[in-house]
Amino acid sequence: MKEEQPNTVSFCFDLQQVQVLPKVPIQDAFYAQQLSFYFFCVTATNCKNPVFYSWMESQAGRGATEISSALLDFLQKTNFAPDIHTLRLFSDGCGGQNKNSFVIHMLMLWLYHFAPGTIKKIELIFPVRGHSYLPADRIFGRVEKILRRHAVIKTPEKYWELYHQVGEIRKLGSDWSLVNIKGASLSLKKLQGISSSKRIIIKRGKTSGVAVKSEVLYRTDDPTKKYQTLLKPKKRLDRIELCEVPLGREIKQKKVVSLKKLLVALSGAQWYSTDPELKWLAEILERTGINYNDGDDQYENGEEACECVENDENYFI
Secondary structure, X not given: OOOOOOOEEEEEEEEOOOEEEXXXXXXXXXXXXXXXXXXXXXXXXXXXXXXXXXXEOOOOOOOHHHHHHHHHHHHHHOOOOOOOOEEEEEOOOOOOOOOOHHHHHHHHHHHHHHOOOOOOEEEEEOOEEEEEOOHHHHHHHHHHHHHOOOOOEOXXXXXXXXXXXXXXXXXXXXXXXXXXXXXXXXXXXXOOOHHHOOEEEEEEOOOOOEEXXXXXXXXXXXXXXXXEOOEOOOOOHHHOOOOEEOOOOOOOHHHHHHHHHHHHHHHOOOHHHXXXXXXXXXXXXXXXXXXXXXXXXXXXXHOOOOOOOOOOOXXXX
16 A cells, blocks of 8 residues: 555545544433534545545435545545556445445546546555554544543534644535435446455546456456446446535434433533534524424445444555
């Protein structure tokens, strides 16, 4: 991963363990279901200039749509040197978030529509656990060290302030948006054998278009593996559009009730008026249709649920 190759730039991306709001050191919080706050990190493999994409569970989930959209935003806003021909991306093999056809479709469309003409190839690489930290995990370790010094965090703004000590913050809804990458599946097929792949290679065609193949080895290409376009019959890449997805996601009633009990234990029955730091939560609860004055996270379309990687997990190639 740290090996420098000519005309190549490398990045690592990963979704951190879920942060919670409000974060409070009281016993009731241990049993309560709090609001989830997500941070997705993209960083160079030297851990310099990390970018954190953040969003609330009331805005969106944590599946392939969110990961693809954040990664697309990062690539579109990155200035690539004119001598860069290959882009390498490292991530863990979580099927519901990173290692799936939706992320591959997004990379294909970025390479075709938005990438600088000098970039000819993308390598998506999935390290195996057991040897060294992913760069993103090192970044998360720095963040957790800061968070441990703050026992109470009641607002998203406080999390952003602390994360900003480590890297740039991009907030969903103001700095980036969700795109309907799943709509591309109407024109693009799934890549077969993705679950056993160690590398996925996406390259520009000699004349036009984009082709993809998967490899089960890190350093050796299987000569029997052929590139394929993934296009369905009578479909064209230039006709695939990435439409913006409206924000908003239902919070399970069970979680809302549990969260309300925690807020009462934390700041009293009138928490929404006596604690100004919690006013933003009252607005979210209002949108759920449950009166704040009086379930478990699911992945859309059966996506595989992935637990975010612990900081002590290791990876190697």
